[in-house]
Amino acid sequence: MAAKKFVYFFGPQGSEGNATMKNTLGGKGANLAEMCNMEIPVPAGFTIATDMCTVYYKNERNYPPELAEQVDENLKKIEAVMGKKFGDPQNPLLLSVRSGARASMPGMMDTILNLGLNETTLNGLIKKESDTRFAWDSLRRFMQMYGNVVMGIKGEHFEQAITSLKNKYGIKNDLEMTVENLKELVESYKVIVKEQTGKDFPTDPKEQLWGAIDAVFGSWMNERAIVYRKMNGFSDDWGTAVNVQAMVFGNMGDDCATGVAFTRNPATGEHIFFGEYLINAQGEDVVAGIRTPQQVTLEGSKKWAAEHNISEEERASKYPSLEEYMPEVYENLCNIYKKLELHYHDMQDIEFTIENRKLWMLQTRNGKRTAAAAVKIAVDMVNEGLIETDDALLRVTPDQIDQLLHPQFVKESKKSAKLITKGLPASPGAGTGQIVFNAEDAAAWRAQGLDTILVRLETSPEDITGMVAANGILTGRGGMTSHAAVVARGMGKCCVSGCGGLNIDVEGKTIKAGDLVLKEGDWISIDGSTGEVLLGKVATETPQFNDEFEKLMNWADNRRTLKIRTNADTPRDAAQARKFGAQGIGLCRTEHMFFEGDRIKAVREMILADDLEGRKAALAKLIGHQRDDFYAILKEMQGLPVTVRLLDPPLHEFLPSEPQQIKEMAEIMGCTEEIINDKIKALHEINPMLGLRGCRLGITRPEITEMQTRALIEAACELTKEGIKVFPEIMVPLVGNVNEFKYQEKIIRETAAKVFEEKGINVEFLVGTMIEVPRGALTADEIAEHAEFFSFGTNDLTQMCLGYSRDDANKFIYQYIDKGILEKNPFRSIDQTGVGQLVEIAAKRGKKARPNIKLGVCGEHGGDPASIDFFHRCGLQYVSCSPYRVPIARLSAAQAAINNDVVRQIKQTAEDAYSKAETTAKDVYNTAKDAYSKAESGLKNLKETLENSEELKKGVEGAKKLFNDIKDKFKKD
Ligand code: PEP
Ligand code: MG
Numbered sequence: 001m002a003a004k005k006f007v008y009f010f011g012p013q014g015s016e017g018n019a020t021m022k023n024t025l026g027g028k029g030a031n032l033a034e035m036c037n038m039e040i041p042v043p044a045g046f047t048i049a050t051d052m053c054t055v056y057y058k059n060e061r062n063y064p065p066e067l068a069e070q071v072d073e074n075l076k077k078i079e080a081v082m083g084k085k086f087g088d089p090q091n092p093l094l095l096s097v098r099s100g101a102r103a104s105m106p107g108m109m110d111t112i113l114n115l116g117l118n119e120t121t122l123n124g125l126i127k128k129e130s131d132t133r134f135a136w137d138s139l140r141r142f143m144q145m146y147g148n149v150v151m152g153i154k155g156e157h158f159e160q161a162i163t164s165l166k167n168k169y170g171i172k173n174d175l176e177m178t179v180e181n182l183k184e185l186v187e188s189y190k191v192i193v194k195e196q197t198g199k200d201f202p203t204d205p206k207e208q209l210w211g212a213i214d215a216v217f218g219s220w221m222n223e224r225a226i227v228y229r230k231m232n233g234f235s236d237d238w239g240t241a242v243n244v245q246a247m248v249f250g251n252m253g254d255d256c257a258t259g260v261a262f263t264r265n266p267a268t269g270e271h272i273f274f275g276e277y278l279i280n281a282q283g284e285d286v287v288a289g290i291r292t293p294q295q296v297t298l299e300g301s302k303k304w305a306a307e308h309n310i311s312e313e314e315r316a317s318k319y320p321s322l323e324e325y326m327p328e329v330y331e332n333l334c335n336i337y338k339k340l341e342l343h344y345h346d347m348q349d350i351e352f353t354i355e356n357r358k359l360w361m362l363q364t365r366n367g368k369r370t371a372a373a374a375v376k377i378a379v380d381m382v383n384e385g386l387i388e389t390d391d392a393l394l395r396v397t398p399d400q401i402d403q404l405l406h407p408q409f410v411k412e413s414k415k416s417a418k419l420i421t422k423g424l425p426a427s428p429g430a431g432t433g434q435i436v437f438n439a440e441d442a443a444a445w446r447a448q449g450l451d452t453i454l455v456r457l458e459t460s461p462e463d464i465t466g467m468v469a470a471n472g473i474l475t476g477r478g479g480m481t482s483h484a485a486v487v488a489r490g491m492g493k494c495c496v497s498g499c500g501g502l503n504i505d506v507e508g509k510t511i512k513a514g515d516l517v518l519k520e521g522d523w524i525s526i527d528g529s530t531g532e533v534l535l536g537k538v539a540t541e542t543p544q545f546n547d548e549f550e551k552l553m554n555w556a557d558n559r560r561t562l563k564i565r566t567n568a569d570t571p572r573d574a575a576q577a578r579k580f581g582a583q584g585i586g587l588c589r590t591e592h593m594f595f596e597g598d599r600i601k602a603v604r605e606m607i608l609a610d611d612l613e614g615r616k617a618a619l620a621k622l623i624g625h626q627r628d629d630f631y632a633i634l635k636e637m638q639g640l641p642v643t644v645r646l647l648d649p650p651l652h653e654f655l656p657s658e659p660q661q662i663k664e665m666a667e668i669m670g671c672t673e674e675i676i677n678d679k680i681k682a683l684h685e686i687n688p689m690l691g692l693r694g695c696r697l698g699i700t701r702p703e704i705t706e707m708q709t710r711a712l713i714e715a716a717c718e719l720t721k722e723g724i725k726v727f728p729e730i731m732v733p734l735v736g737n738v739n740e741f742k743y744q745e746k747i748i749r750e751t752a753a754k755v756f757e758e759k760g761i762n763v764e765f766l767v768g769t770m771i772e773v774p775r776g777a778l779t780a781d782e783i784a785e786h787a788e789f790f791s792f793g794t795n796d797l798t799q800m801c802l803g804y805s806r807d808d809a810n811k812f813i814y815q816y817i818d819k820g821i822l823e824k825n826p827f828r829s830i831d832q833t834g835v836g837q838l839v840e841i842a843a844k845r846g847k848k849a850r851p852n853i854k855l856g857v858c859g860e861h862g863g864d865p866a867s868i869d870f871f872h873r874c875g876l877q878y879v880s881c882s883p884y885r886v887p888i889a890r891l892s893a894a895q896a897a898i899n900n901d902v903v904r905q906i907k908q909t910a911e912d913a914y915s916k917a918e919t920t921a922k923d924v925y926n927t928a929k930d931a932y933s934k935a936e937s938g939l940k941n942l943k944e945t946l947e948n949s950e951e952l953k954k955g956v957e958g959a960k961k962l963f964n965d966i967k968d969k970f971k972k973d
Contacts (some may be wrong), residue, residue: 008021013081102370116208217242402969435511556894646705734772783846
């Protein structure tokens with residue numbers, strides 16, 4: 001049996017992989033293979049598949065024997081293509097080693113460059129005298145990177161060695177280090193390695209390579225990677241691939257460079273090629289922020305200079321764009337980026353290196369972008385005919401919509417704030433908080449509920465938890481593509497990077513800007529859209545939506561089948577939700593109205609009253625308020641359905657608790673405080689969520705149901721008389737038995753009929769129930785005989801199905817998630833396998849009993865994208881969520897419609913099958929071609945051998961003669 005294939009080659013003559021193989025090759029590996037297939041110049045290399053990572057961990061961090069064979073075989077292929085040999089003293093092949101999971105993971109291993117270097121192979125790099133410095137610099141960079149990433153030596157040891165050397169010789173800039181200096185540095189690095197690890201730095205290139213491969217696989221389980229996976233919901237089982245690729249050099253002189261670029265602006269989405277590069281530099285120099293990167297395009301360069309107050313003369317001489325510096329290479333790069341965008345139909349994030357004016361592409365991937373850019377790019381690409389509206393809707397995530405709802409600075413408040421300095425507008429949005437200088441403090445302060453801005457010289461993957469915790473990130477160094485900028489954009493967090501105007505002392509915990517000194521705990525505000533850093537606290541507000549956003553939302557509305565309602569208890573919330581596109585109110589919790597102003601006193605009176613008369617008197621004080629509220633809400637909704645739920649929570653939630661309140665109630669009710677206290681005690685329940693609440697209130701105190709119905713129907717009649725359309729729906733909570741519903745329905749219908757008679761007008765309305773008690777779900781057919789609609793109260797349904805208290809479950813739920821018992825919080829995202837069954841059963845039985853029954857959801861899950869997908873599949877008609885989640889729900893519902901579209905699924909399956917068939921056909925063709933050419937050359941060799949060999953001819957003649965003799969002999973005999 002053939003050994004399992006773990007290693008896939010890519011190179012100028014094509015690749016063994018392609019872009020569809022992300023699960024096997026990781027994102028980076030699959031795209032490198034694809035670029036080779038597209039005949040884009042990529043240095044040859046190979047990818048060790050993600051399956052190997054899984055095998056590695058299953059085998060207690062050991063490899064199967066075939067891996068070494070496959071690595072050697074592919075190494076030979078790279079050598080053949082690049083015309084160099086790994087470990088060769090004259091003409092050494094150097095390698096880069098990078099990790100690459102199926103989705104980009106900044107928490108994982110950093111790149112290792114120049115692998116294969118030692119003091120022997122180094123000589124092979126020196127083709128001319130001027131290369132000597134480059135070669136020694138490459139070696140010291142390699143030792144530093146390898147020592148840090150593979151051997152686990154803290155970077156500061158190497159940094160310290162550089163600083164001491166620079167101080168010793170009075171060197172300011174790294175570029176001033178001479179060959180002798182670099183040789184001295186290499187010697188000190190060797191000492192550091194020995195001191196820190198007890199081992200010598202490995203000089204054998206093969207040993208270096210396997211060390212690097214181990215480090216990549218090892219990094220899959222490092223803490224940063226685990227945290228990042230958890231944060232993004234990535235599975236531990238994916239594994240990472242390892243990409244081993246021939247090195248090309250951007251630091252071999254002034255005709256070399258390296259850069260990163262986005263095919264469109266990742267911050268705004270504008271259709272402008274956007275990139276940064278550095279002349280005579282290696283990849284990590286661009287992102288490390290040690291040198292100021294230059295702009296790729298002339299236009300970008302001029303804009304950059306204007307923002308930094310740099311004259312045109314200085315710009316052109318010191319910071320020319322690539323477009324000016326190497327016009328032919330620039331043109332080539334433009335052709336490639338356009339080709340890539342057309343091919344991938346998405347904005348690409350590319351990395352490139354120019355070695356002696358030859359352009360090499362090192363990476364392409366779908367670029368991370370801000371939420372605003374995601375919307376703009378998706379809409380623009382539809383307009384450009386690159387993608388369909390369905391694709392556009394899938395390109396923007398519900399989380400990104402959430403980010404768009406994030407605050408911006410209030411203009412007036414910002415105007416009066418003092419501008420400290422300006423940095424780069426790395427990730428838009430506004431943030432205000434107290435200064436902290438490290439990730440741990442940001443997390444600790446957040447745990448105490450404090451707002452912070454994380455200030456760093458530059459960030460690294462170790463800072464991720466702090467970046468999550470802070471309201472914004474401010475860095476002293478780094479460009480628009482620095483770690484801080486890229487990660488913040490991905491998180492939707494505001495970030496100002498490269499703030500050279502600030503003197504940041506991370507150790508001393510101070511920032512100096514001219515005369516101003518800020519310390520830990522001081523308030524600052526940052527504007528990630530303009531790069532401004534402001535003193536003090538600046539007020540924020542939610543942004544207005546632009547045309548692209550409206551367009552995308554329109555497409556979503558046309559595509560979705562689920563309607564989106566909102567949970568709103570006030571006219572203000574109702575108005576906000578309508579602006580966000582709500583198509584009705586799915587839940588108006590009437591108890592929230594009971595807390596307003598003085599009403600609570602009447603509510604308390606009603607609860608504490610001794611008899612029906614006393615209760616009715618108290619309710620009479622409330623009815624006017626309720627009617628006014630209902631009037632305003634119904635008016636705001638202009639004929640859209642408004643579901644009003646009857647009183648739901650346990651009564652004692654409304655009772656006075658403070659001595660002052662008790663005294664006040666005693667006075668109002670003309671009794672002693674003792675009596676009030678006794679009544680409060682009597683109302684106490686051991687398990688209130690399973691006690692006297694929901695419809696049990698309206699059954700034991702029918703006058704409450706009567707009052708609420710009357711208030712709503714009176715408001716509806718009044719508006720109807722005014723010519724305003726209304727559509728009320730009265731909802732009975734916590735029904736588990738059809739008789740509960742029937743009892744309440746009777747009161748509702750009788751009360752409504754009375755009001756209609758009094759007002760001389762009829763208004764259409766529905767009476768339905770919440771399905772939030774498991775028994776209610778299971779007997780949904782019985783209930784649907786009477787109820788005109790169901791609204792799933794998934795908060796209570798989850799509580800009662802799982803037996804987790806919705807108020808106290810946080811005490812164990814996060815441990816359950818950490819320990820893998822639960823995948824996610826079931827109060828946030830519906831437990832599809834358990835609670836979901838109750839929803840499915842109730843929907844099915846409800847529809848069977850009443851085919852036109854209205855079905856919706858009003859629990860918190862109504863605003864959760866994964867739950868919305870589930871409700872779509874259950875065939876519900878609407879979800880209802882808080883006003884600020886309405887736009888998220890609109891997009892999620894459209895995505896649910898697209899993702900569950902059978903026609904689309906079939907098309908996708910056919911496309912996948914086609915691409916697999918194409919790959920197989922290509923493989924078969926290549927194998928056949930190979931076999932044919934081998935057979936052809938074999939035949940040719942045989943013919944030549946036959947023609948050229950006298951001996952053979954004689955032999956053949958002899959054999960023929962012998963054969964004939966034997967034949968004759970046989971004939972004779
Ligand atoms: C529910 O239980 O899901 C619901 C919406 O009602 P409440 O949260 O008010 O109990
Ligand atoms: Mg409920």
